Amino acid sequence: MIPMTPTATILLLGSGELGREFVISAKRLGCRVIACDNYAAAPAMQMADESEVFSMLDGDALAAVIERHRPDFIVPEVEAIRTEILAEHEARGTVVVPSARAAQMTMNRDAIRDMAAGDLGLTTSEYRYAESLADLRAAADELGTPFLVKPVMSSSGKGQSTVNTPGEVEAAWDYAVAGMRGDRQRVIAEKFIDFDYEITLLTVSAADGVHFCPPIGHRQERGDYRESWQPATMAPAALKRAQDMARSVVLSLGGHGIFGVEFFVKGEEVIFSELSPRPHDTGLVTLASQDYSEFDLHARAILGLPIPPIVLRGASASAVILADRDADAFRIAGLDDALARGRDGTFVDVRIFGKPSTRPYRRMGVAIARVGGGDVDAARAEAVAAAGLVRIEYEGE
Numbered sequence: 001m002i003p004m005t006p007t008a009t010i011l012l013l014g015s016g017e018l019g020r021e022f023v024i025s026a027k028r029l030g031c032r033v034i035a036c037d038n039y040a041a042a043p044a045m046q047m048a049d050e051s052e053v054f055s056m057l058d059g060d061a062l063a064a065v066i067e068r069h070r071p072d073f074i075v076p077e078v079e080a081i082r083t084e085i086l087a088e089h090e091a092r093g094t095v096v097v098p099s100a101r102a103a104q105m106t107m108n109r110d111a112i113r114d115m116a117a118g119d120l121g122l123t124t125s126e127y128r129y130a131e132s133l134a135d136l137r138a139a140a141d142e143l144g145t146p147f148l149v150k151p152v153m154s155s156s157g158k159g160q161s162t163v164n165t166p167g168e169v170e171a172a173w174d175y176a177v178a179g180m181r182g183d184r185q186r187v188i189a190e191k192f193i194d195f196d197y198e199i200t201l202l203t204v205s206a207a208d209g210v211h212f213c214p215p216i217g218h219r220q221e222r223g224d225y226r227e228s229w230q231p232a233t234m235a236p237a238a239l240k241r242a243q244d245m246a247r248s249v250v251l252s253l254g255g256h257g258i259f260g261v262e263f264f265v266k267g268e269e270v271i272f273s274e275l276s277p278r279p280h281d282t283g284l285v286t287l288a289s290q291d292y293s294e295f296d297l298h299a300r301a302i303l304g305l306p307i308p309p310i311v312l313r314g315a316s317a318s319a320v321i322l323a324d325r326d327a328d329a330f331r332i333a334g335l336d337d338a339l340a341r342g343r344d345g346t347f348v349d350v351r352i353f354g355k356p357s358t359r360p361y362r363r364m365g366v367a368i369a370r371v372g373g374g375d376v377d378a379a380r381a382e383a384v385a386a387a388g389l390v391r392i393e394y395e396g397e
């Protein structure tokens with residue numbers, strides 16, 4: 001029985017931790033959500049009204065699921081989706097978030113890079129594409145070392161490595177091919193940027209215009225985020241430049257929703273890196289920092305609701321909780337110790353994602369913290385301490 005007429009029916013394509021928080025935000029506004037992914041009991045499925053387990057790269061399977069549920073909105077949550085099918089349904093009136101074109105372009109690093117560096121003229125790292133080891137060797141000669149190699153279709157650092165000497169080119173090619181999603185054997189080689197810091201600028205494109213969250217600083221290892229904090233300290237001129245670039249990218253992509261726009265900052269220079277047309281992992285910090293989290297903002301923008309001023313509650317941080325091996329039998333312990341760190345003036349909380357299995361470096365949860373007094377370093381220390389107290393206990397240990 002459906003207890004009421006939903007505000008909207010949402011088909012969520014991808015059901016990880018970001019989808020899980022999005023489902024909670026959307027359901028709070030009365031939406032009905034069908035969560036999809038290629039494995040059962042994924043984090044967002046545990047919160048959703050219904051779920052579907054299939055490969056979202058399989059066009060026929062994807063079309064059949066869309067037909068079955070006839071959603072008002074299709075909300076991509078991962079980058080491995082047969083996007084041609086989304087375009088067909090958009091043409092027939094289903095809203096694809098933020099747009100089928102944005103989903104298609106941001107799933108392919110080459111498409112978004114060509115748009116940003118070419119059409120929009122934004123500053124990016126110097127780059128080349130390669131479709132074979134020979135191509136990559138030629139790119140190495142042109143770029144010079146060090147440079148990064150990334151599959152054009154991948155995320156969370158999968159298949160990404162840094163080439164420091166010409167002798168490392170072959171290993172980088174093999175690693176990228178092994179880590180790529182989708183069916184295109186193509187990589188981008190990007191000149192390494194020795195940046196001072198990097199940020200995610202959460203940018204909301206909504207019916208009432210473009211809105212920005214305060215910038216989020218983050219630290220990455222192996223191409224995946226470990227810690228994020230908000231607000232990141234930035235010169236006002238650099239922030240303005242990042243906002244102008246983000247606005248031009250999101251307006252050019254079209255549609256409504258939140259975007260995580262990534263920049264490197266080196267001295268006066270603001271360098272566009274890439275973007276997600278959806279909530280960003282480094283934006284998990286907004287669960288502590290903002291009155292409306294990035295998930296609340298995504299839901300509101302999608303539904304055509306107004307975006308009120310985005311208010312920062314205080315200096316905040318997030319720190320990830322990672323697994324270190326493959327396992328199906330495990331338990332998460334130490335929440336008592338982690339939460340006991342909360343005290344007067346210091347908010348500490350955790351989100352455990354409920355992933356059914358672990359693998360090395362898989363993100364299983366996150367600790368979030370907010371402190372009084374605007375001290376981002378103190379917030380980082382709290383989040384890291386809390387995350388460190390959460391333990392994954394593997395069976396048979």
Ligand SMILES: Nc1ncnc2c1ncn2[C@@H]1O[C@H](COP(=O)(O)OP(=O)(O)OP(=O)(O)O)[C@@H](O)[C@H]1O
Pocket residue numbers: 125148150154155156157158160190191192193194195198220223224225262273274281
């Ligand atoms: N050209 C570069 N120079 C220096 N560092 C880089 C460069 N490209 C990427 N990195 C580092 O690697 C991280 C991950 O890169 P990128 O965001 O392109 O990968 P991703 O797989 O899309 O990750 P995610 O899906 O988490 O955003 C960056 O945040 C940055 O720390």
Ligand SMILES: NCC(=O)N[C@@H]1O[C@H](COP(=O)([O-])[O-])[C@@H](O)[C@H]1O
Pocket residue numbers: 014015016017018019077078155156280281355362363
């Ligand atoms: N940087 C992108 C990102 O953080 N995506 C998030 O990770 C999930 C996959 O996790 P898994 O690989 O552990 O299943 C995705 O579903 C999404 O929530």
Ligand SMILES: [Mg+2]
Pocket residue numbers: 262274
């Ligand atoms: Mg990134």
